[in-house]
Amino acid sequence: MKRKFPPxxxxxxxMVIGIVIGHMIFTNFPDKxxxxxMAGYISILSDIFLRxxxxxxxxxxxxxxxxxxxxxxxxxxxxxxxxxSMAWFMSASLVSLLLGMVLVNLFQPGAxxxxxxxxxxxxxxxxxxxxxxxxxxxxxxxxxxxxAMAHNEILQIVVFSMFFGIGLAALGEKGRVLFDAIEQLxxxxxxxxxxxxxxxxxxxxxxxxxxxxxxxxxxLLKFAVFxxxxxIALAVLWCVLIFAGFLFLGPRIGRLLKLIRExxxxxxxxxxxEAAYPKILDALDRFGVKRRISSFVMPLGYSFNLDGSMIYxxxxxxxxxxxxxxxxxxxxxxxxxxxxxxxxxxxxGVPRASLVVIAATLNQFNIPxxxxxxxxxxxxxxxxxxxxxxxxxxxxxxxxxxxxxxxxLPEAEAAANAERLDAEAAAAAQAGAQANPHAAHA
Numbered sequence: 001m002k003r004k005f006p007p008x009x010x011x012x013x014x015m016v017i018g019i020v021i022g023h024m025i026f027t028n029f030p031d032k033x034x035x036x037x038m039a040g041y042i043s044i045l046s047d048i049f050l051r052x053x054x055x056x057x058x059x060x061x062x063x064x065x066x067x068x069x070x071x072x073x074x075x076x077x078x079x080x081x082x083x084x085s086m087a088w089f090m091s092a093s094l095v096s097l098l099l100g101m102v103l104v105n106l107f108q109p110g111a112x113x114x115x116x117x118x119x120x121x122x123x124x125x126x127x128x129x130x131x132x133x134x135x136x137x138x139x140x141x142x143x144x145x146x147x148a149m150a151h152n153e154i155l156q157i158v159v160f161s162m163f164f165g166i167g168l169a170a171l172g173e174k175g176r177v178l179f180d181a182i183e184q185l186x187x188x189x190x191x192x193x194x195x196x197x198x199x200x201x202x203x204x205x206x207x208x209x210x211x212x213x214x215x216x217x218x219x220l221l222k223f224a225v226f227x228x229x230x231x232i233a234l235a236v237l238w239c240v241l242i243f244a245g246f247l248f249l250g251p252r253i254g255r256l257l258k259l260i261r262e263x264x265x266x267x268x269x270x271x272x273x274e275a276a277y278p279k280i281l282d283a284l285d286r287f288g289v290k291r292r293i294s295s296f297v298m299p300l301g302y303s304f305n306l307d308g309s310m311i312y313x314x315x316x317x318x319x320x321x322x323x324x325x326x327x328x329x330x331x332x333x334x335x336x337x338x339x340x341x342x343x344x345x346x347x348x349g350v351p352r353a354s355l356v357v358i359a360a361t362l363n364q365f366n367i368p369x370x371x372x373x374x375x376x377x378x379x380x381x382x383x384x385x386x387x388x389x390x391x392x393x394x395x396x397x398x399x400x401x402x403x404x405x406x407x408x409l410p411e412a413e414a415a416a417n418a419e420r421l422d423a424e425a426a427a428a429a430q431a432g433a434q435a436n437p438h439a440a441h442a
Contacts, residue, residue: 011265011266012265018205018208021209021213022039025212032214035213049202056278059149065162066164067186068165070175071291072165075166088400092244096237096310097340101314101318104319107229113323190281194425234385234389241392245399249400252287253396263395271383274302280298280395281298286414287408288408288409290408301398309390310340313354332365358372359372
């Protein structure tokens with residue numbers, strides 16, 4: 001049997017091609033306006049891909065989550081999974097924030113920065129309204145399900161789906177017809193998702209080309225120390241997350257990491273953890289996580305478990321303070337960490353969310369907001385690492401919660417399930433190939 005070229009290899013090739021194309025545009029069009037205009041046209045491909053993913057996320061989360069909750073059966077099981085998930089999310093967020101604080105103090109990337117600092121008071125054009133716990137709690141509950149779907153408010157969709165799923169489960173046999181319809185909807189959404197994901201390499205190439213064409217590779221040299229130390233911090237966080245996963249999953253964590261390579265690369269190249277959501281669900285299926293757990297934990301994770309964004313918040317905020325020579329006591333830094341712990345929970349779905357949270361936090365601690373202009377040029381490259389880390393964190397969280405709930409298949413059963421999924425995918429591809437000639441004659 002001919003060996004199939006792995007999807008992750010296509011992603012890597014697309015990234016390299018995108019970097020080459022972007023570098024050629026940046027060097028051949030020294031006028032930044034012209035380069036940015038070309039990058040805008042190239043990014044249409046990645047924008048379309050991300051729009052398609054966003055188009056699917058709402059119905060996909062709703063249908064899979066409702067089916068998963070209805071399968072759980074009773075509210076006590078749902079509450080148990082919810083609190084176990086939140087315990088993991090809060091612990092992971094605190095570790096991420098603390099790790100960022102420790103490493104930025106250790107590395108001191110802002111000390112003797114060597115580049116001109118933006119003048120204090122320079123506008124950053126970022127909305128810096130203060131995030132409060134009260135606003136966040138109120139925002140959790142949707143005013144309208146249609147509005148939540150229209151704006152892709154994942155957390156609000158999760159809240160509505162929980163109520164809907166519990167109500168549907170309570171109906172018992174009376175709700176069987178509706179349950180079957182929603183289950184079929186979930187299958188349809190997953191099928192459409194499979195078609196959209198075939199565009200991933202093209203989207204990755206376009207995203208990389210547009211980023212490099214706009215910023216150039218030279219900007220990486222200027223911020224090499226800051227970026228290098230931040231990615232070292234991310235690598236340390238990955239090790240901590242993997243070790244935590246190993247404590248609960250044992251050597252099987254290696255299998256999980258192998259399965260999430262493709263979604264990891266997609267989220268890295270597109271700087272969007274949402275783009276990897278469908279692929280992570282598929283990877284968790286193959287790992288042996290029952291869908292009733294993954295469809296519940298994953299959407300929650302996208303609101304509460306953004307580990308990459310957490311570590312960036314403390315790292316970037318303290319970097320800016322260092323660059324301006326502002327000394328912050330340990331007590332002040334811990335206070336900042338706790339503030340970020342609360343405010344960061346409202347950032348899901350907010351454009352350039354991490355920057356908005358950092359800007360609001362800087363204002364509260366009298367650190368020049370203009371310092372954000374220092375990192376805006378490389379934020380796209382940093383966002384890649386943040387998004388990929390979020391994907392890793394949510395994958396491990398889902399697997400661990402499944403283990404706690406006894407909803408993780410043994411390795412042999414998981415392998416058999418993965419083979420079945422591969423066989424179904426191959427059969428579907430073959431059926432599609434056979435259908436094409438007939439379509440051509442029609």
